[in-house]
Amino acid sequence: MGLLSKEDKEYLKNEFDKIKKDVSILFVTTDDEKKCEQCDNVRQIIDELTALSKSISFREIDINSEELKQYSVEMAPAMVLLNNGNGNIKYYGVPSGYEFSSLIDDIVDLGTGEIELDDEVRSELEGIEDKIHIRVFVTPTCPYCPAAVRIAHKFAMINPNIKADMIESYEFTEMADKYKVQGVPRVVINETVSFEGALPENEYLVKIKESL
Amino acid sequence: MQLNINKKKKTEESSRYDAVIIGGGPAGLTSAIYLSRARFKTLLIEEMIPGGQAATSDMLENYPGFPGGIEGPKLGSLMEEQAKRFDTDIIYDSVKSIDTDGDVKKVILPKREIEADTIIIASGAKPRKLNVPGADKFDGKGISYCATCDGALFKDKNIVIIGCGNSAVEEGLFLLRFVKSITFIQDLPNLTAEAILKERIKEKENVKLTFNNKVISINGEDSIESVTVKKTDTGEEKTVPAEGIFIYIGFTPNTEFLPGTIDLEKGYVKTDDKLRTNIDGIYAAGDVRVKTLRQVATAVGDGALAGFNAVKYLENIKEVNNG
Numbered sequence: 067m068g069l070l071s072k073e074d075k076e077y078l079k080n081e082f083d084k085i086k087k088d089v090s091i092l093f094v095t096t097d098d099e100k101k102c103e104q105c106d107n108v109r110q111i112i113d114e115l116t117a118l119s120k121s122i123s124f125r126e127i128d129i130n131s132e133e134l135k136q137y138s139v140e141m142a143p144a145m146v147l148l149n150n151g152n153g154n155i156k157y158y159g160v161p162s163g164y165e166f167s168s169l170i171d172d173i174v175d176l177g178t179g180e181i182e183l184d185d186e187v188r189s190e191l192e193g194i195e196d197k198i199h200i201r202v203f204v205t206p207t208c209p210y211c212p213a214a215v216r217i218a219h220k221f222a223m224i225n226p227n228i229k230a231d232m233i234e235s236y237e238f239t240e241m242a243d244k245y246k247v248q249g250v251p252r253v254v255i256n257e258t259v260s261f262e263g264a265l266p267e268n269e270y271l272v273k274i275k276e277s278l
Numbered sequence: 279m280q281l282n283i284n285k286k287k288k289t290e291e292s293s294r295y296d297a298v299i300i301g302g303g304p305a306g307l308t309s310a311i312y313l314s315r316a317r318f319k320t321l322l323i324e325e326m327i328p329g330g331q332a333a334t335s336d337m338l339e340n341y342p343g344f345p346g347g348i349e350g351p352k353l354g355s356l357m358e359e360q361a362k363r364f365d366t367d368i369i370y371d372s373v374k375s376i377d378t379d380g381d382v383k384k385v386i387l388p389k390r391e392i393e394a395d396t397i398i399i400a401s402g403a404k405p406r407k408l409n410v411p412g413a414d415k416f417d418g419k420g421i422s423y424c425a426t427c428d429g430a431l432f433k434d435k436n437i438v439i440i441g442c443g444n445s446a447v448e449e450g451l452f453l454l455r456f457v458k459s460i461t462f463i464q465d466l467p468n469l470t471a472e473a474i475l476k477e478r479i480k481e482k483e484n485v486k487l488t489f490n491n492k493v494i495s496i497n498g499e500d501s502i503e504s505v506t507v508k509k510t511d512t513g514e515e516k517t518v519p520a521e522g523i524f525i526y527i528g529f530t531p532n533t534e535f536l537p538g539t540i541d542l543e544k545g546y547v548k549t550d551d552k553l554r555t556n557i558d559g560i561y562a563a564g565d566v567r568v569k570t571l572r573q574v575a576t577a578v579g580d581g582a583l584a585g586f587n588a589v590k591y592l593e594n595i596k597e598v599n600n601g
Binding site for chain 2: 069070073074077078107110111160162163164166167170171184205206207208209210211212213235236242246247248249250252262263266
């Protein structure tokens with residue numbers, strides 16, 4: 067049986083019909099079978115999505131490949147959502163559970179170019195010239211997490227200087243331990259500023275500015 | 279592997295509704311079903327996800343109709359689907375305040391205002407925070423109020439659960455999938471959870487139940503190391519080792535956005551037996567109101583009653599206006 071119900075597929079088809087510009091996603095894998103235990107789950111998700119829309123394309127790529135270097139992918143499995151050629155929007159681990167919604171919304175945003183953000187927040191974001199790296203630690207069973215992931219990813223869509231990662235904490239326990247994740251969502255910006263919980267856009271932006 | 283989709287229906291940007299429901303938990307969604315089936319133009323505003331607090335519950339076993347139990351998020355999305363089937367508009371936003379002056383009420387959102395003839399407050403409640411030294415410091419850094427969110431982060435750890443009611447025991451049973459041991463701390467002489475839950479937790483070898491202990495501090499340098507408790511009878515103090523703490527000590531109603539004109543009792547909204555608040559046309563349903571039992575089953579009952587009475591209210595004012 068597929069992962070998605072008939073109703074879910076119907077809903078997603080309608081969502082994907084809004085896409086005007088093809089969305090390309092790199093699926094980063096590794097030969098290390100232990101590390102790639104979850105890769106088949108990601109492949110399943112990819113199969114379901116590509117069956118629903120011709121506008122979404124996935125390409126599997128090894129983490130050590132030359133081509134991938136420009137995107138500085140740290141771990142696999144990962145998804146790199148290409149944003150006008152930039153690879154600054156990433157998912158480390160399987161975007162399952164509540165994070166599946168984040169992936170869908172990201173795809174629709176990238177495909178339509180319609181990114182809903184407060185005007186003031188948007189114009190401040192556009193002006194950021196420093197490099198920003200946002201890591202959002204989540205679990206798939208956390209209903210509060212997609213809000214934190216989506217804001218980080220939307221910020222990255224607006225400004226290529228911003229890199230935003232979703233990191234699935236169960237899959238990448240070493241990374242989660244390194245960043246002292248004991249509650250999700252936990253957001254770490256430029257290694258210096260961190261917070262727990264989902265903040266609204268404007269407060270999220272304040273945290274980014276604090277990190278500069 | 280489960281894939282949850284948050285089906286955000288883009289509603290036409292209407293700013294005038296017959297009824298606005300604040301909160302998309304079981305109470306609000308049930309009211310939405312009743313109002314929409316009565317063919318009143320209904321908007322439901324939810325801040326986070328459909329299902330409210332129930333959506334953070336791993337499994338609900340005491341809601342009838344699901345003999346094998348049902349996952350909280352699943353129940354939430356089924357209720358949402360049902361409300362949408364009858365044309366309830368649902369938006370995801372946070373309500374800043376409501377304006378109750380005048381016959382037409384206003385619901386104020388961050389970027390717009392919505393007018394309605396009737397409002398149902400179904401904004402629910404959130405877990406009550408523990409207020410002792412150390413609790414703020416470790417909030418989100420070892421103290422959690424959501425076992426489904428954070429449980430697996432405490433794999434093979436020795437944890438403490440503070441609380442003794444249904445939530446504490448249910449979530450404890452869920453956490454045993456991950457953690458090494460659980461010590462329950464409560465200031466009462468016994469567990470207040472349902473008998474079936476007590477039976478299940480007492481069977482577990484790696485669970486220790488302690489009673490009559492009041493938590494006085496949470497201790498640790500970089501991470502939680504222990505909990506200090508004080509015996510409620512003798513006053514004797516003791517330190518319980520802990521690598522993580524889950525807290526289930528009741529709830530705080532979500533009423534911050536309500537104006538002072540709405541009568542509250544201990545923070546909860548006061549209603550009469552028709553679920554009317556003290557202001558004409560404003561109703562309250564579910565965990566946010568003064569009541570004795572806060573469960574999905576009672577929230578659904580509230581939602582139906584508030585929805586039904588809001589329908590009567592709307593029929594009445596429309597009749598007068600047309601009249």
